[in-house]
Amino acid sequence: MVAKRIPVYVPQPPANAEKYVNHAIRENWIGSSVKDPSVDYLSRLENKFADFCGRSYASAVSSGTTALRLTWEILGIGDGDEVVVPDLTMIAVASTLTQAGGTPVFADVDEFNYCIDPAQIKNLITPRTRAIVAAHSYGQPPDLCALRRVAEDHGIWLVEDAAQGLGAVCAGRPAGGWGHIACFSLYANKLVTAGEGGMLVMDDAALYEQAELKKNHVFQSRRFEHDEIGFNFRLGNLAAAYACASFEELPQNCHVRKKITAAYQTRLAETPGLSFQQRIPDTETNSWMTTLRVGPEYPISRDELAERLDLEYNIETRPFFAPIHRQRPFRALKQRDLPVISPTLARQGLYLPSGAAYSEDSISRVCDAVVEISQLTH
Ligand SMILES: *Cc1c(COP(=O)(O)O)cnc(C)c1O
DSSP states (O other): OOOOOBOSOOOOOOTTHHHHHHHHHHTTOOSSOOOOGGGOHHHHHHHHHHHHHTOSEEEEESOHHHHHHHHHHHTTOOTTOEEEEESSSOTHHHHHHHHTTOEEEEEOBOTTTOSBOHHHHGGGOOTTEEEEEEEOBTTBOOOHHHHHHHHHHHTOEEEEEOTTTTTOEETTEETTSSSSEEEEEOBTTSSSOOBSOEEEEESOHHHHHHHHHHTBTTBOSSTTOBSSOOOBOOOOHHHHHHHHHHHHTHHHHHHHHHHHHHHHHHHHTTSTTEEOOOOOTTEEOOOSSOEEEEOTTSSSOHHHHHHHHHHHHOBOOEEOOOOGGGSGGGTTOOOSSOOSHHHHHHHHEEEOOOSTTOOHHHHHHHHHHHHHHHHHTO
């Protein structure tokens, strides 16, 4: 008999999701313009993000990707501009920049914490560099103090891609509290979700005003007159209602995920060839996903392990992101000193079933399988 499937991720509907979404439906405020404050989940969600991150402003958008696209637009980054981005992250950071006319410069990640290394970034900065993107990696914040200092020393922007970082902390300050602009995703597997959605947070009033205008076609006070070209990157009130319910469960969600990571690490600590993402001093991960690195001392490769977990044990895993510099649209970019660690991690890394939906039994089953495979193949 085949054991029940353990998917890599299962969304868990928040307790108040139906209540809030139904409220928005009943009161008939479903779009992005909500005139009744008692049912304005969009403003409520924006306030939650701003407060949680200690920022003055938050602006809800349709996805993490559009949050990044809007960021380039409001920072005025485009033709001829370079931005230093992590090589081992989701492609949106580079694709949106390219769409804006800018050029990504790929920074390698640290072998142990999988985040960009501030010391290495300095070598990538040129007179054309306008910004650095600091991405939280599977929940682990990069060294944001150091990155902020590098950005300030060079008079360039620090953009935080905190899509995976909500609830994490660096030097006592929350993820999303560091970048001149920080972007979040509300995608279904993120810590606070609306199924799809995104958020920008910032302190600068002029940038906020630009974000509000440009995400909404630069509508002026005279309806249907536009001084500039904008986008429709708006989020609707139904999605915001769901996300408000999800936000209420963020602390509990982080707590459970940390316990899951601890359980995996304890159980697999003695298995040769396996290693886990390391914490950067003075940071706290939200344990978004528990990652596992399958090194050469493990008897089979990451791909073979993933395949056997899938076919023989009915356990789903996910490989790490592929290095962005090796993806077809970016291969032609000429860059000296291309990243070398990110391709290795991309080949050896996977993430294990993670999320609040898993019982201790599921985690045990995954660990037993990983250990059993390593023993059988000796
Ligand atoms: C999820 C994610 C995004 C994109 O968010 P979407 O809402 O899926 O568009 C961007 N960057 C990182 C690091 C992500 O994890």
